[in-house]
Amino acid sequence: MGTLFLVGTPIGNLGDISQRALEILNQADLIACEDTRQTVKLLNHIGIHKALTSYHEFNEQKKAEELAEKLTGDMKIVLVSDAGMPAISDPGYRLVRLCRERGIPVVAIPGPNAAVTALAASGLPSGEFLFAGFLPAKKNARRQKLTDLANIVCTLVFYEAPHRIETSLEDIQEIFGDREACVARELTKFYEEYLFGRLSDVRKRVKPLGEFVVVVAGNKEIQKKETPLSREDVLKKLGMTRNELYDLFFKKKSAGSSP
Numbered sequence: 333m334g335t336l337f338l339v340g341t342p343i344g345n346l347g348d349i350s351q352r353a354l355e356i357l358n359q360a361d362l363i364a365c366e367d368t369r370q371t372v373k374l375l376n377h378i379g380i381h382k383a384l385t386s387y388h389e390f391n392e393q394k395k396a397e398e399l400a401e402k403l404t405g406d407m408k409i410v411l412v413s414d415a416g417m418p419a420i421s422d423p424g425y426r427l428v429r430l431c432r433e434r435g436i437p438v439v440a441i442p443g444p445n446a447a448v449t450a451l452a453a454s455g456l457p458s459g460e461f462l463f464a465g466f467l468p469a470k471k472n473a474r475r476q477k478l479t480d481l482a483n484i485v486c487t488l489v490f491y492e493a494p495h496r497i498e499t500s501l502e503d504i505q506e507i508f509g510d511r512e513a514c515v516a517r518e519l520t521k522f523y524e525e526y527l528f529g530r531l532s533d534v535r536k537r538v539k540p541l542g543e544f545v546v547v548v549a550g551n552k553e554i555q556k557k558e559t560p561l562s563r564e565d566v567l568k569k570l571g572m573t574r575n576e577l578y579d580l581f582f583k584k585k586s587a588g589s590s591p
Contacts (some may be wrong), residue, residue: 334403336411336431338424340443343415344520346544348444354378355577356441360410364406365398366423370414387411387425396427405438417445421465421491446519449488450545454514455528457549460486467492468498474500478507496551501538505531512549518542 337356341484342348357363364387365371367400371384399409410565413422417440431438447463462484468474481488501515510530515538517525523542527534531548563574 333436334405334407334409335437335439336403336409336427337452338418338428338438338440339410339412340417340441340445341371341374341415342520343449344518344524346374347372348416348520349378350443353430353441353443354380356408357382357410359408361407363410363412364395364427365534365548366413366418367409371412374412378464381576387423387427392426394422394526396430399427400430400436402436403431415444415446417443420445420447435466442528446516446543446545449519450514450516450526450547451487451489453516453526454547456487456512456547458487461489462568463489465491466591467496469496470498472501474536475503476505478503482507482566483551483554485552485554487550487584488548490548494540494544495544496547497538497540498535499545501546504546505535508548508551511552514547516545516547519545522550 337360337512339353339356341353342352349535357375357378358509359381363375363382363384365384366386366388368384368386374470375381384528385395385399387399403409411427413419413426417422417423428438430436451458451461451504457467462481464477464481467490468477490500497515504513505511512529513529514530517523517527517539518541521542525539527537557584
């Protein structure tokens with residue numbers, strides 16, 4: 333039985349590739365990649381030469397079956413995307429699922445991820461977040477998606493392309509309100525930039541160049557409305573101890589049952 337390796341690759345700075353990723357790439361019998369031209373640049377930089385095969389959104393269904401079949405032997409196949417972790421807003425899910433269904437080992441080699449990188453450096457709450465990937469390209473579909481997400485109380489993370497960043501931020505502000513946000517551009521690259529503030533302010537400063545990660549605060553109004561008071565909060569508001577409230581309750585109950 334072979335093994336499928338999911339290898340995270342740099343999202344910009346080639347120096348971010350891990351030693352373990354280098355070792356696995358060097359051991360691979362075959363590397364399945366989103367764009368062979370992009371992967372060749374990386375492999376040339378690190379001095380590794382391996383057989384490549386394309387695996388992208390347009391051939392994923394057919395290619396997943398072919399690669400899963402190869403993995404029934406003893407091949408080591410590495411799956412990479414153009415940047416970051418494969419299967420995260422990139423091709424890979426179908427192949428991984430086939431392997432899981434057929435009992436083929438799948439090993440993930442952790443690596444750079446734009447969403448987590450941007451979230452960590454955003455200054456927005458990171459204890460709980462929702463990653464929504466790319467918003468729909470068409471305006472009506474995008475606005476519907478944002479409407480569906482408007483009441484989420486945790487931090488939201490989106491990917492966006494340069495030619496849509498301005499219209500997407502406009503839609504986000506119109507539907508979410510003027511929340512805090514951090515827009516990250518060209519992460520780990522020479523022109524890396526973070527813009528933090530209210531959406532109305534950030535929108536004025538955005539340059540539609542490069543790849544973007546948009547981090548937006550959750551709906552704090554919903555959070556305030558839906559957070560119930562704890563028993564301790566109730567006692568504090570009443571200025572009573574638990575025993576005092578217990579005694580008062582039974583005194584009133586006894587008084588109410590008296591003739």
